[in-house]
Amino acid sequence: MVKAAVMGAGSFGTAYAKVLRDAGTEVTLWARRADVADAVAQRRVNPDYLPGVRLPEGLRATHDHAEALDGADVVVLAVPSQSLRGNLAAWSGDLPPSATLLSLAKGVEVGTLMRMSQVTAEVTGAESDRIAVLSGPNLAKEIAAEQPTATVIACPDSVRAVAVQRACATGYFRPYTNTDVTGCEVGGACKNVIALCSGMAAGIGLGENTSAAIITRGLAEMTRLGVALGARPETLAGLAGVGDLVATCVSPLSRNRSFGERLGRGETLEQAQQATHGQVAEGVKSCSSILELARSYGVEMPLTEAVHSVCHGRIPVSQALVQLLGRRIKPE
Numbered sequence: 001m002v003k004a005a006v007m008g009a010g011s012f013g014t015a016y017a018k019v020l021r022d023a024g025t026e027v028t029l030w031a032r033r034a035d036v037a038d039a040v041a042q043r044r045v046n047p048d049y050l051p052g053v054r055l056p057e058g059l060r061a062t063h064d065h066a067e068a069l070d071g072a073d074v075v076v077l078a079v080p081s082q083s084l085r086g087n088l089a090a091w092s093g094d095l096p097p098s099a100t101l102l103s104l105a106k107g108v109e110v111g112t113l114m115r116m117s118q119v120t121a122e123v124t125g126a127e128s129d130r131i132a133v134l135s136g137p138n139l140a141k142e143i144a145a146e147q148p149t150a151t152v153i154a155c156p157d158s159v160r161a162v163a164v165q166r167a168c169a170t171g172y173f174r175p176y177t178n179t180d181v182t183g184c185e186v187g188g189a190c191k192n193v194i195a196l197c198s199g200m201a202a203g204i205g206l207g208e209n210t211s212a213a214i215i216t217r218g219l220a221e222m223t224r225l226g227v228a229l230g231a232r233p234e235t236l237a238g239l240a241g242v243g244d245l246v247a248t249c250v251s252p253l254s255r256n257r258s259f260g261e262r263l264g265r266g267e268t269l270e271q272a273q274q275a276t277h278g279q280v281a282e283g284v285k286s287c288s289s290i291l292e293l294a295r296s297y298g299v300e301m302p303l304t305e306a307v308h309s310v311c312h313g314r315i316p317v318s319q320a321l322v323q324l325l326g327r328r329i330k331p332e
């Protein structure tokens with residue numbers, strides 16, 4: 001039986017641990033907080049992150065990272081992107097040397113401008129064929145409710161991708177494989193920023209024409225960046241690109257969209273942050289790193305630029321809108 005360590009017991013780490021366990025994989029979930037590990041191990045619940053969800057029998061949980069990692073074939077990295085480097089450094093002495101390292105995080109590191117697979121390679125020294133990413137339209141609460149969900153598992157080594165695919169395929173969770181790690185990571189990181197934008201538009205009262213324009217032009221700008229970084233455009237047209245973009249831009253369950261909506265309604269960044277109750281809206285930080293990355297490749301990302309101006313330049317959403325619509329008109 002495949003053995004997995006899921007490192008991070010937030011919403012998605014917990015939901016994906018359930019998927020793996022439901023698929024027949026042996027799973028240990030590592031929680032940063034001892035009380036969360038105890039709740040999962042003893043009562044089969046994670047009330048802070050997935051309230052109301054009954055977790056499967058046989059799902060182990062611990063607060064001790066070495067215990068979770070011991071003998072794992074797959075190590076699932078389920079912490080927020082800006083904390084991945086620090087967490088990996090703390091775990092690196094205990095990572096099994098031939099395990100597949102599977103990142104669930106959707107972001108670009110501030111400062112280094114690295115994608116999560118690059119951070120993982122740098123910190124652990126693992127070869128790129130051992131590093132995989134999972135990305136797609138995967139709202140944790142819907143997965144935990146066992147609603148039909150598809151995703152993409154990307155790894156340069158297709159044998160490893162298929163092994164992870166088999167370890168998490170269930171009646172409600174359908175993983176596809178891909179070798180385009182860059183495309184999946186660019187899609188996952190950029191869609192959070194576009195979802196912030198979509199939420200901002202909804203928050204100031206705009207309707208579906210605007211929403212559709214943001215999603216479509218958001219796809220165009222994330223595809224431009226992906227291609228510049230070596231991704232395949234087909235990946236951005238798939239589940240990890242347009243699929244995730246649509247789910248995140250339209251769902252009230254998305255933390256990024258909800259965060260943007262609060263800003264659109266006139267709340268400050270601090271007020272919106274407080275309302276997340278400690279959960280991550282990854283796009284707030286990644287809009288800076290993505291924008292810097294895009295500029296370094298000469299790629300235009302006007303929606304990302306607008307989100308960055310609102311979040312970090314502190315301009316009102318209405319002013320960002322005027323700036324966007326004042327851009328030079330051009331062919332599609």
Ligand SMILES: NC(=O)c1ccc[n+]([C@@H]2O[C@H](COP(=O)([O-])OP(=O)(O)OC[C@H]3O[C@@H](n4cnc5c(N)ncnc54)[C@H](O)[C@@H]3O)[C@@H](O)[C@H]2O)c1
Binds near residue numbers: 012081087104140279
């Ligand atoms: N929630 C979803 O629906 C979903 C779906 C797909 C991908 N993701 C991605 O998965 C990653 C994790 O998201 P999540 O929803 O599980 O996040 P979350 O905010 O619900 O939980 C984060 C978890 O990481 C732990 N953690 C460890 N070190 C941390 C640190 N230094 N700072 C903050 N938290 C730390 C927290 O204790 C917590 O258990 C993100 O990159 C997110 O974009 C989330």
Ligand SMILES: O=P(O)(O)OC[C@H](O)CO
Binds near residue numbers: 254255
């Ligand atoms: O809640 P969000 O905005 O972090 O989005 C969750 C997932 O990434 C959707 O696929």
